[in-house]
Amino acid sequence: NAGVTQTPKFRILKIGQSMTLQCTQDMNHNYMYWYRQDPGMGLKLIYYSVGAGITDKGEVPNGYNVSRSTTEDFPLRLELAAPSQTSVYFCASTLSEVSPLHFGNGTRLTVT
């Protein structure tokens, strides 16, 4: 089991560019999450999904979009990147509320 895999590890974007952060898990988890972590801060929930075809907003969804076409993949799309989106992005998955969250290693994004 690879667990939760995020790509890329690092990325620098110019203001106004777009990109997709990839997240895939091989544990057959229905529940997947995207978080962002600004320097010295805790994690903020961006979007989450309870299964293929179902997504919902978290605390800070503005400027992002997600899709969930398969159980394994949960990509996060940034449209029109802004400096405020400079952050470390973590993807996580879990089987249920009685199971641990499994995190990926994160994507460090800089928007200049």
Add this chain to the structure above:
Amino acid sequence: DAKTTQPNSMESNEEEPVHLPCNHSTISGTDYIHWYRQLPSQGPEYVIHGLTSNVNNRMASLAIAEDRKSSTLILHRATLRDAAVYYCILGWTTGNQFYFGTGTSLTVIP
């Protein structure tokens, strides 16, 4: 909209027990209490979780108050590798979501 309150930072001497507190006064009956930790430059990792009873695993113990409005993560013998930010979160109050607060930064003094 964090639903838990933790001290910003704590210190412990190496090889001594550490008690990390967490308040969650608005916890609902179906919320699980989860603890995660984040080492520098890494993603969070699971430590322990429970619902009502105290829980033990190889990493730590979780003591849950009888009214469930607070809990304490216990590291029995702190090591330098335990220096991390520890997050107490509630699972699934509504909508299958996990919300993280700012956590407690634990410093272990050799």
